[in-house]
Amino acid sequence: MSTWDRFVDTFFNGKVMLKYLPDILSGMVVTIELAVLIVLSGLAAGLALALVRSLAIRPLNWLIIFIVDLFRSLPPLVIIVLMYFGLPYAEISPSGFVSTWLSLAFVLMAFSEEIFWAGITSVHKGQWEASRSTGLSFGQTLINVVLPQALRLTIPPLTNRTIAITKGTALGTVVAVTEILGEASSAVSNSYNPSPLMMGAAAYLVLFLPVVVLARRLETKFAWKR
């Protein structure tokens, strides 16, 4: 066997790949489930916090700022490990899936709150005053006047963050979530062949590359005009 053949036989072994393809596919399903849950709950919670913050209730805002700072400064893996290995000592035992989901959702919540909040504050004060003076309530002003302008502004930084945090689903493998990396790693140790890992890597690209390309387009479309 030539070196090249040996290389292909080791890293792209057809038989091994075929055998473990179903595992990788089921890993992809878990990764997608996790990703969708994280994005939906993280962004919703972040927007909710930013809206509460716009009510300008002092003690509440301090609390929000503290929570946001906390989840921005802790590494996601530390939060996941803390939940999965720490909480059971308090008689709460979240599964690896739930630990990963909640941890990354909290992190996304923190980052997106900052971005949404910056977007809301960037809308000129005159906009608030003008719309309040036409008789719109605080809530109506926020939803119909301020948010549409604010959200547009937040899209470029938000897509970037969301992708970076959602990629973190791979961290779930540390707490035994059977997502792509977890499935690929156990397939490697079962088959003693790295081909499943190459498949896993390809699976991530299949899932995330289109999102990255789409994000690039969105970013150009909504780019800040200088």
Next chain:
Amino acid sequence: MIQTFFNIEIIAAAWPIVLSGLLNTILLSLIVVPLGLFGGLILALLASVKNPLVRWPLMAWVDFFRAFPPLVLLILLFAGLPFAGLELGGFACVAIAFFLNTGAYYGEIFRAGIDSVPAGQVEAGRSTGLSRLQAMGYIVLPQAVRNVLPDLLSNTLEVVKLTSLGSVVAVPELLYQARQAQSLTYNPTPIVVAAIIYFLMLWPLVRLLSRLENRALAGRR
């Protein structure tokens, strides 16, 4: 509850282990941050060559690493390369993975910075007799870095946090040592202590960033 999650005796017993982890995390950060900055600078300088043959592969390179989870890259190096007869330690794998992954992110930031400097600056510099490289080094880069300083800081924060991935490949950094101490003491206190250390270490940077970002976004209107 405090006995379980913040046990003073356990803290005292685990402190030397956790402390050595903290030192390794700092050391690791001091290595991978410059490495990523260096990789990013190379990418950005290459991208400033306005040739599509250079620019397109670079864009693909950056998009590739934006789509690829750093942990997957790390595992690929750590568990995959030995099959090719290349057995790198956990530490070397972390260094390579970070060079590739964070280099791509830093590269995007530097590129945006270089793009933000008006072309007239280069032209003026060139007309005074500076070479292309000199104009880049003395005129464009200093302004570019200043323009994207918040993004550079923010990415650096992410890189320091990312060093916790080293724990997966047995690099004895803060999280790894805390996990060791936890399994030795059958108590979650060491992980809680590690989390507090991360928070105290990075909080000032987060505060600073949140101010810079708010100002930047608000200034766009």
